Amino acid sequence: MSPAKDTEPARSRLRAAEHLKRTGDFRHVYRNGNRARGEWMTVAACENGLDRTRLGLSVGRVAWRRAVRRNRVRRIFREAFRLERAALPNGVDLVLIAVPGSAPDLDSARQELVKLANKAWRRYRRKIEERGREASET
RNA sequence: CGAGAGGUCCGGGCGGCCGCCGCGGGGAUUCGUCCCCGGGGAGGAAAGUCCGGGCUCCGCGGGCCAGGGUGGUUGCUAACGAAAACCGGCCGCGAGGCCAGGGAAAGUGCCACAGAGAACAGACCGCCUAAGCGCGGGGCUCGCCCCGCGCCGGCAAGGGUGAAACGGUGCGGUAAGAGCGCACCGCGGCUCCUGGUGACAGGGCCGGCACGGCAAACCCCACCCGGAGAAAGACCAAAUAGGGGAGCAUAUGGCGAUGGCCCGCGUCGGCUCCCGGGUAGGUCGUUCGAGGUCGGGCGCGAGCUCGACCCUAGAGAAAUGGUCGCCGCCCCCCGUUGGGGGGAUACAGAACCCGGCUUACAGGACCUCUCGCACC
């Protein structure tokens, strides 16, 4: 099913709670999470032990020298996250790494975010299950 | 009407819906935060970081040197290498534009190629044969004179080379010439005069000219510059490790410390409490300022000054967004009276602040001036 159509419910996002800010949080996702790559972004997903999903953005300065372009990509990703929150797994930290030089639009970013987030999340769950089995076998 | 010069300003508008970041008020709270209402939320360049300052910390007796910067004058400024007015030079018919624009008689160095000669220069072609010497011819009043050639020489006008050749034009002068002489122009000098705050300008007198260019070559002179930068810096302050102090315990121990043993002391290790430094994290710095807008006064101007009014983003893995509708501006097509359809709407995003500079930019508005043509 395509992203939930614009039935326009009120969905405010709590910056402080749902936005990754600390270097430690980012490093945790990079080190322990799993990734899925698409046309506009690479999504890294990792369990966070909370009852909500948090968003982290990585938009490199090398990819776009002009700040306007970087802000544009950030805003599109953030808006996509806001609108598609219901279709995303819960209790997960997601880090969106922008593909250098790309120019995503909102609709395709929404579709890709949902697809890649769930893909990365499935990979993470499978990894955890395998580790659990190995641990129980030992 | 055409071509052009200088300058100022703007850089989409309105309204829904869903969101984001501060601020104020109210409410809820498990003190993490959440909800409601009100109001604010990118630029002319916020950019590049090329200059200058404020601010903060560090350093600091003074002087000299090194290093860097600036370079006509006078004003302006917090300050500047920016900008202003003026002076000088160059360019343009003109409005105007451009100029790192001190010193080359303090020293060192460089000036390729061409050319005879390139720095207190030089004679290739060329011009001359007056003086001196020699030869030939002629004349003669036998002293010499005239003509031609050569030697010794003279000259730097003309040709030619070059980016540059020891000033230009004219007249005189001469064997030919040359500032050799003179006039004008240029150049240099002066304890001269006049005007100007001054750079300088105009004039006077003196000098026949002595002084090529390059200091964005080294350099000399004058003036300016302490260093680092908001990750500056100030404060609060975990966990863990370590430091200092006090007390306790020294039942066992190591070391000071011996051939061995005992007592006592110190110290290390143990426990309790206290103190200070730093890290994670947090708060401040952080937005009221050389501040804007309007008006008055002074000044040619940069600018100064007085009064009234205004408060104008403050994030921190970093807000200012998404979407829909209507309109404006520009372009294209159909229709060409009103309309219909399509496209385009730039450059670019605050991170301590301010004064300049530079660069990017769809499109647009306005002011002043110059030249040419036509008409009144």
Added chain:
RNA sequence: CGGGGCGUGGCGCAGCAUGGCUAGCGCGCUGCAAUGGGGUUGCAGAGGUCGGAGGUUCGAAUCCUCUCGCCCCGA
């Protein structure tokens, strides 16, 4: 925020502190020779606004100023 470096034929580099000689070298490219054909080789040859704009100078790739793009380092 602060500091440093690079830009020269299609590619990789030299030349720049001491301005002037033809902007040089390797690879590549084109033509010819050699071969049945190709490679190798040999001989010719083309190709450069010295990133851009001003300035200094008689003369600038070289010196100065501004500017564009790229790369690196420190906190």
